[in-house]
Amino acid sequence: MIRYFFICLAVFIFGCLAQQFIYGIQLDYGVGKILLLPLFFFCIASVQNYVSTLFFAFIMGLLWDADHCLTFQDSPISDVPPVDNLRFGYSIFLFGIMGFVMKLLQAVIAFRGLLISTVLVFLCLLTYLLLEGMLFYFVRGAVPSGSSILRFILESSGYTSLMAPLLLVALGVLWKLLKIDLDNNASSLITLLKKDTLE
Amino acid sequence: MKPLHIVISVIFLVLAVLVITRSERTVRSIQGVYLNAVSPFIKSGTGFKDKIIAFNREVETSKALEKRLAAESAEFGRLQATQARYIQIEAENARLRAALDFKERIPFNLVSAKVLERTHSAWWKTITIDKGEGSQIATEFPVISEKGLVGKVDRVWNDIATVLLITDESCLVSARVEGSPEFGITSGLLREYGEEALLKLDYLSKDISVEPGTRVVTSGKGGVFPDNIEIGTIVSIEKGPLYSHAIVKPSFSVVDTDLVFSINTAKK
Numbered sequence: 374m375i376r377y378f379f380i381c382l383a384v385f386i387f388g389c390l391a392q393q394f395i396y397g398i399q400l401d402y403g404v405g406k407i408l409l410l411p412l413f414f415f416c417i418a419s420v421q422n423y424v425s426t427l428f429f430a431f432i433m434g435l436l437w438d439a440d441h442c443l444t445f446q447d448s449p450i451s452d453v454p455p456v457d458n459l460r461f462g463y464s465i466f467l468f469g470i471m472g473f474v475m476k477l478l479q480a481v482i483a484f485r486g487l488l489i490s491t492v493l494v495f496l497c498l499l500t501y502l503l504l505e506g507m508l509f510y511f512v513r514g515a516v517p518s519g520s521s522i523l524r525f526i527l528e529s530s531g532y533t534s535l536m537a538p539l540l541l542v543a544l545g546v547l548w549k550l551l552k553i554d555l556d557n558n559a560s561s562l563i564t565l566l567k568k569d570t571l572e
Numbered sequence: 573m574k575p576l577h578i579v580i581s582v583i584f585l586v587l588a589v590l591v592i593t594r595s596e597r598t599v600r601s602i603q604g605v606y607l608n609a610v611s612p613f614i615k616s617g618t619g620f621k622d623k624i625i626a627f628n629r630e631v632e633t634s635k636a637l638e639k640r641l642a643a644e645s646a647e648f649g650r651l652q653a654t655q656a657r658y659i660q661i662e663a664e665n666a667r668l669r670a671a672l673d674f675k676e677r678i679p680f681n682l683v684s685a686k687v688l689e690r691t692h693s694a695w696w697k698t699i700t701i702d703k704g705e706g707s708q709i710a711t712e713f714p715v716i717s718e719k720g721l722v723g724k725v726d727r728v729w730n731d732i733a734t735v736l737l738i739t740d741e742s743c744l745v746s747a748r749v750e751g752s753p754e755f756g757i758t759s760g761l762l763r764e765y766g767e768e769a770l771l772k773l774d775y776l777s778k779d780i781s782v783e784p785g786t787r788v789v790t791s792g793k794g795g796v797f798p799d800n801i802e803i804g805t806i807v808s809i810e811k812g813p814l815y816s817h818a819i820v821k822p823s824f825s826v827v828d829t830d831l832v833f834s835i836n837t838a839k840k
Contacts, residue, residue: 393610396689396700397617423577427584435591439606441696443726443742444596458742461599462592469584509695513741515762522695 378425380547381417385429388413389436405528408498410437412533414468415497416540418475419482419490420548430472434465457512464505471501487538495534502526604729611732615702618688681836683707685715688732690826697740697760697769699723701832704731712796714835720802720823721745721790722832735832738803739769739822747773747803748791749818752782755791758803758820771804771820780816784808788820798835 392409414433418426442461474497482490503526510516594602685701703709705728713725715735723743726736736743739760747758754776761770773788786806792799804822 390610390613393613394617394620397614397619398621424580427580431584431587434588435602436606439603441691441698442599442603443696443698443736443740444599444603460592461594461602462588465588465591469588506695513762 376551377548378421380551381421381425381429381544384544384547385413385417385432405525405530405532407536408502408529408533409536411468411498411501412494412536412540415471415475415494416537416544418472419479419494419541420544423476426472426476427469430468431465433468434462437464437468438462457514459509459512463508467501467504467508470504471497474500487541490541491534491537494537495530498530498533499526502529600727603727607727607732607734608729611729614688614700614732618686618702682833683709683836684831684833685709685733687830687832691737697737697743697826698726699735699737699826699829699832701733701735701834702731703834704729704733706731707834708836708838709733709834710836710838713837714797714801715832716801716835717824717829717832719825719829720804721797722824722829724796725834733834737769737826738771739826745797745803746791746794747788749773749776749780749782749806750787750789752780752786754780754782755793756818758788761819769822769826770807771822773806773818773820774815776809776816776818778811778813778815780809780811780818782806782809782818788818796837798837 388409395407395409410433414429417429421429438461442463443458444461478493478497482493506522506526683703685703685707688700688702691698699722701715709725709728711725711728715722715724721738723735723737723740725733727734737760738745738758741760741762743760745758746755748755756773756775758771758773761772784806788803788806790797790799790801790803802823804820807819807821809816809818
C-alpha cells in the first residue's frame with residue numbers, strides 16, 4: 374500500500390507540473406479552464422485511504438493557494454486592504470471536505486464504472502469551484518449578477534472531468550502492475566478496471 | 573469512524589490552522605519557492621503555444637501575406653513620416669525646456685516582459701510575466717502596456733513575477749481626470765467573468781462636471797505609479813451627496829495584452 378501511496382504522490386506531482394504547462398497553453402480568456410490539479414486530487418482521493426486522502430488534501434491546498442492566493446502589502450495609498458482576500462490556506466479546508474466527500478463516494482465509484490465515476494468527478498469539481506467562488510465573493514462582500522461565473526464553473530468542470538477516465542484507468546493500471554493489496558477503502562479501482570478496461 | 577481517523581483529522585485541522593495563520597511574509601516565501609520550481613513548466617507551455625501560433629501564421633496563404641505586406645508598407649511609410657515630425661517636435665521641446673530651465677525629466681527605465689499566463693480562475697485578476705528579480709523587477713513596480721497602465725508587480729521571484737491588474741478590486745491607483753482639477757482613487761469594479769472590465773474612480777467632488785470620454789491618468793501621488801500614465805476613459809459619472817464617482821473603461825485589455833513593460837521606480 375505504501376508503494377501505491379508514493380506512486381500516487383508521483384502522479385500528483387506530475388499533475389501539478391502538467392497543470393503549469395497547460396496554464397501556459399490556454400489561450401482564451403472568458404471561458405472555462407482545464408484544472409488538472411483538482412482532477413488529480415479527486416481521482417487519487419477515490420483510490421486512497423482516509424489518512425492518505427487528508428495528506429493529499431493538505432498538499433493540494435498548499436499548492437493551490439501558492440499558485441494564486443493574493444496577499445496584501447502595505448500600500449502608500451491606503452494602509453488597510455481595500456477589500457478582503459481569502460487567507461492563504463483556505464483551500465486546505467475545502468479540499469479536506471472534498472476529500473471526505475470522495476471517500477463517501479468511493480463505493481459508488483467502485484461499482485458503477487467509468488461513466489458514473491466521471492460524472493461524480495464532474496460533480497465534485499463543480500461543487501469545489503462553487504464553494505470557492507462563493508467563499509471568495511462572500512469575503513469580498515459582493516456577488517456578481519448574471520450567469521457567466523456559473524458558466525465558467527460549468528465549463529471548467531466539464532472540460533476537466535473529460536480527462537477523468539484516463540486518469541482513473543492509469544491509476545488502476547499502476548495498481549495492477551504493482552500487484553498490491555489495497556485495503557477495503559481503496560478497492561474501487563479493482564472493480565473499476567475489471568468492469569471497464571482489463572476484462 | 574476509527575480512533576486513528578479522528579486523531580489524523582485533528583492533526584490535519586491543526587496543521588491547516590497553522591498554515592492559515594501564517595504571516596504575509598511567510599506566505600510569500602512559500603509562494604516564492606513554489607513558483608520558482610514551476611516557472612520552467614509555465615515557460616515551456618507558453619513556448620509551445622507560441623510555436624502553435626507561429627505555425628498557424630506560416631500556413632497563411634501567400635496572397636494574404638502579400639496583401640498584408642502592402643498594407644504594412646503603407647503603414648510603415650506613414651509611421652516614418654510621423655516619426656520625423658515627432659523628432660522635430662522633440663527637438664523643439666528640448667530647446668523650449670532648456671530656454672525655460674525646466675528640470676530634466678527622468679526617463680522611464682523599462683523592462684519588457686512577455687505575458688506567460690492570464691488569470692486561470694474566474695475570481696482572481698492577475699497575470700504572470702516572464703521576468704523577475706534577475707531583470708531588476710521588484711514588488712510594487714508599475715506595469716504598463718502600449719495602451720496604458722496594466723497594474724503593479726505583486727509577487728516576484730528569480731525569473732517570473734505576477735502582476736496584480738488595475739481591474740482587481742484590491743489594486744488602488746491614485747488618479748486625476750485630465751483637463752480638470754479632479755483627483756480620485758481607482759479600483760477594479762466587480763464584473764461578470766469575461767465581461768469588459770471596468771474601474772471605479774472614487775472621491776471626485778460632488779459637483780464634478782466632466783464629459784464621458786475624458787481621459788483618466790495617474791496622478792503620481794502615492795509613490796507607486798509615475799504621473800501621466802493613461803488609465804482609461806470615463807464612461808459615466810454618478811453623483812453622490814458627499815462625493816461623486818466615475819466609471820472608467822481601462823485602456824488596456826487583458827485579452828489583447830501579450831507584452832508589458834515594468835517601470836523601474838526604485839530610488840537610486
